[in-house]
Amino acid sequence: MKGEKMRPFSRREFIKISGLGLGGLAVSGGMIGAVSDSLGGKVAVNAANAVVDGVQRLAPTVCEICFWKCAGWVYALDGKPWKITGNPEDPNCNGRLCPRGTGGLGAYLDDERLKTPLIRDVVNGKQTFREATWDEALEVIAQKMKKIAEEHGPECVALFTHGSGGDWLKHLLRAYGSNNVTAPSYAQCRGPREEAYMLTFGEVVSSPERTDIRNSKCIVLIGSHLGENMHNTQVQEFAEAVGNGATVITVDPRYSTAAGKSKYWLPIRPATDLALMLAWIHVIINEELYDKAYVEQNTVGFEELKAAVAENTPEWAYPITTIKPDVIRETAREMAHHKPATLIHPGRHVTWYGDDTQRVRAGAILNALLGSWGRRGGFYYPNKASIPKYKYPKYPEYRRDWRDALNGEFPLASLALASGICDATIPTGRNGCNFKGWIVYGTNLLLTLPQPKKTIEAIQNLDLLVAIDLMPAEITGYADVVLPECSYLERYDDLRISPGRVPTIALRAPAFEPRFNSKPGWWITRELGLKLGLGEYFPWENIEDYLDDQLKSIGSSLAEMKGKGV
Incomplete structure (x- = not known):
């Protein structure tokens, strides 16, 4: 890649190149049958399950469409893929999936999926992709990674990841000698929130969030759109709380779905949320509406906080926010009236205006003043399930990591x-740690990073770019090697271990054989690890053995979990 300009490929070109026709798949043995069966699906997996009136429950699954990762069951009707339902034993969904979850079959059935490994090539002076075997594609990646490790150090390879399958690659990269693992969703979605709550309470909010919405008496939504997003049980609990008469205060310039269910709708001027929350803090402190016993027992710095907001009166906030002082006072008193069962929702996609960590911190401080952390109707302390970690060799010591590349910036970041x-991939001479290889799993960096031109500039300086995905995307058009992963309905993944009011362990098992020449993430990672000489970090022969060992360590088994799901 280095030394020559990369031509991007349009999605239409990429679909064509990736072998949509049968002829393009002939190189991959056995794939003709998969294509001819594309409408029906191969449902041989778990075929021992009984068929009743043409309906067969195939396998337990864990949804991959969002981070909630609801557990469910996959069904066939007359031998063809039919539907996905929620698992009633899973508190992440209570047996009900959102429209995205029930639509998960679309990922499996989509004929525009990546179909076979592709390697960038130059033919008659033009860049193109050619089909490759899995062995060849993984060998190309392994040789380039070995070269980068020898010439620059293994820490000069970074992993961008989003999704369950990325966990296998995290393990591989750390075994290889790099701790440079990142997710665009951290800085652009939840990162400021997690650091704000860590600074305030010493713990993060986590995913799914530890909010006790169903028992809340007062719910404050400021930058959160429950009822329009699909955070499954939060929406279920919000509906339950509203039905039970909870007061809802919605702060939103737009009359949202949640605003329509609210006692108070505050159409705030955009980008002024922090001023409103400072005024709320001022009212709650100066009218002595806070939970005095809770604050005295659990906090430090109260007098400093009181002094800091002394001038942040509702009258001060009014010209900034356009929210009238009497409304600010009334809503602050409403929150205090219901304490500690008052929840200022922490939000999710909180990266907005540049003051994000401090803005979310103000909301966290409000929750602390009202005594809602660790209290019914506020934030619960999650119980955690635990499975002994698989016994791998110790990872090598990392000579440098992402903190060195960032030159001391963002000291609060935990990821x-x-x-x-991306910035550190563009040669600057800074710390002598410019990245030379990217492995990109399940994230389209041309859209998920904020400056596409800078991303492209960084790509031009790479020696290796690997894209692993289900579908063609802008980033796959820039890759040296493209690897097609099968959908979550066609693979095992590591166990979902979820903290919560009741901790749970859930299994994702394949309901269908992989379509085309796609492979599961665990297989891709293990095979690449073997080619890199890292076999000691992959001592298990197949994923079933790995999962069975893990489950037997807690008195269960893979066979039992296939029957239960959760």
Whole structure:
């Protein structure tokens, strides 16, 4: 890649190149049958399950369409893919999936999926992709990774990841010698929130969030759109709380779905949320509406906080926010009236205006003043399930990591910033740690990083770019090697271990054989690890053995979990 300009490929071109026709798949043995069966699906997996009136429950699954990862069951009707339902034993969904979850079959059935490994090539002076075997594609990646490790150090390879399958690649990269693992969703979605709550309470909010919405008496939504997003049980609990008469205060310039269910709708001027929350803090402190016993027992710095907001009166906030002082006072008193069962929702996609961490911190401080952290109707302390970690060799020591590349910036960050990795890929001489290889799993960096031109500039300086995905995307058009992963309905993944009011363990098992020449993430990672000489980090022969060992360590088994799901 280095030294020559990369031509991007349009999605239409990429679909054509990736072998949509049968002829393009002939190189991959056994794939003709998969294509001819594309409408029906191969449902041989778990075929022992009984068929009743043409309906067969195939396998337990864990949804991959969003981070909630609801557990469910996959069904066939007359031997063809039919539907996905929620698992009633899973508190992440209570047996009900959102429209995205029930639509998960679309990922499996989509004929525009990536179909076979592709390697970038130059033919008659023009860049194109050619089909390759899995062995060849993985060998190309392994040789380039070995070269980068020898010439620059293994830490000069970074992983961008989003989704369950990325966990296998995290393990591989750390075994290889790099701790440079990042997710664009950290800095652009939840990162400021997690650091704000860590600074305030010493713990993060986590995913799914530890909000006790169903028992809340007062719910404050500021930058959160429950009822329009699909955070499954939060929406279920919000509907339950509203039905039970909870007061809802919605702060939103737009009359949202949640605003329509609210006692108070505050159409705030955009980008002024922090001023409103400072005024609320001022009222709650100066009218002595806070939970005095809770604050005295659990906090430090109260007097400093009181002094800091002394001038942040509702009258001060009014010209900034356009919210009238009497409304600010009335809503603050409403929150205090219902404490500690008052929840200022922490939000999710909180990266807005540049003051994000401090803005979310103000909401966290409001929750602390009202005594809602660790209290019914506020934030619960999640119980955690635990499975002994698989016994791998110790990872090698990392000579440098992403913090060195960022040159001391963002000291509060607990995960590498994707944009920082991108910046450090462009040669600057800074710390002598410019990245030379990217492995991109399940994320389209041309859209998920904020400056596409800078992303492209960084790509031009790479020696290796690997894209692993289900569908063609802008980033796959820039890759040296493209690897097609099968959908979540066609594979095992590691166990979902979810903290919550009741901790749970859930299994994702394949309901269908992989379509085309796609492979599961665990297989891709293990085979690449073997080619890199890292076999000691992949001592298990197949994923079933790995999962069975893990489950037997807690008195269960893979066979039992296939029957239960959760």
